[in-house]
């Protein structure tokens with residue numbers, strides 16, 4: 001893959017290819033759609049809706065999103081810092097067997113100290129460089145790319161994450177800025 005991208009540094013070739021690839025990619029959309037709508041089984045059925053309803057910020061659990069490439073996923077320590085204090089389970093003490101099943105699982109991870117292995121939902125291939133930071137800095141909202149998480153329990157893929165999707169938005173957001181457009185659709189911006 002690397003070598004192909006080396007060959008593609010010439011702008012003329014890039015534009016022609018862009019057209020060809022966009023056609024290829026849009027043909028694959030239907031297939032992707034069905035592959036990605038089913039959420040993978042997660043170690044804990046984490047309810048985004050409840051937590052977002054409690055006004056907990058996205059960045060509290062995904063703090064990487066505004067300062068680095070990866071948004072990050074919370075460890076059980078982060079969950080427990082809050083759940084360990086929830087009075088309704090401790091005063092008077094409710095037997096663990098009577099806790100909601102998903103919270104029993106959370107407690108299990110805390111006691112065994114084994115990491116919760118969340119299954120990735122959104123992913124780009126290795127030869128693509130995606131970085132959250134510049135997007136958040138440019139004022140793109142989580143919701144633009146991940147949909148309305150306040151209506152979901154575990155995450156599902158809202159958008160078909162492929163090259164056509166990235167480019168469509170990059171074109172839309174640079175309508176008044178031809179120079180920036182050249183940069184945001186350049187192969188080397190996402191592949192190097």
Ligand code: HEC
Nearest residue numbers: 044045046047050056074078079082083086100102103106
């Ligand atoms: C800042 C506080 C806070 C953090 C952090 C937090 N939660 Fe919660 N969570 C709550 C509150 C409050 C509720 C609603 C009260 C309840 O049902 O226990 C809740 C509810 C839940 C429920 C639903 C329980 C039920 O009644 O069915 C689950 C499951 C859950 N949390 C798991 C997690 C996991 C896993 C994490 C870490 C990824 C986490 N929570 C992080 C505060 C928090």
Ligand code: HEC
Nearest residue numbers: 058062065070071072073122123124130135140141142145
């Ligand atoms: C421009 C689109 C876009 C925006 C805006 C965006 N994301 Fe993402 N997000 C992605 C893509 C693409 C991936 C897959 C990245 C990969 O595979 O490296 C991803 C992955 C993630 C992941 C899982 C993997 C990781 O990076 O740790 C989390 C969690 C996440 N995003 C949360 C957020 C939150 C929270 C916000 C808002 C603060 C946000 N995202 C804003 C596109 C976006």
Ligand code: HEC
Nearest residue numbers: 046051056057058061118119120121122142146149154155
């Ligand atoms: C209390 C903690 C918490 C809060 C608050 C929270 N999340 Fe999450 N998020 C999680 C956990 C745990 C997972 C892993 C389980 C899953 O995939 O749903 C996750 C997964 C995700 C993923 C999928 C990651 C992947 O693997 O690709 C996205 C996207 C995401 N969250 C976006 C958001 C956005 C946007 C907000 C705010 C509107 C938000 N989250 C608020 C805990 C949280």
Ligand code: HEC
Nearest residue numbers: 124129130134135138140144145165166169170173189190
């Ligand atoms: C919803 C709109 C949107 C989507 C979807 C989107 N981007 Fe962006 N992207 C932007 C905006 C806006 C900027 C920042 C432009 C600026 O510098 O002001 C940007 C900038 C970038 C940059 C340049 C960062 C820098 O160093 O300046 C890269 C690389 C990038 N995006 C990759 C991707 C990839 C890869 C995808 C798809 C997986 C993607 N983007 C999807 C809106 C989007």
Ligand code: HEC
Nearest residue numbers: 008014017018124128162163166167184185186187189190
């Ligand atoms: C805004 C980011 C972005 C830009 C700019 C971009 N790509 Fe991509 N490209 C992606 C993403 C994301 C994927 C992986 C998802 C997919 O296959 O659609 C990808 C995949 C590919 C693939 C693999 C296709 C496949 O089916 O596996 C090729 C080849 C490719 N890009 C070539 C190019 C060329 C040539 C250019 C310049 C004309 C270019 N890309 C510009 C984001 C970008």
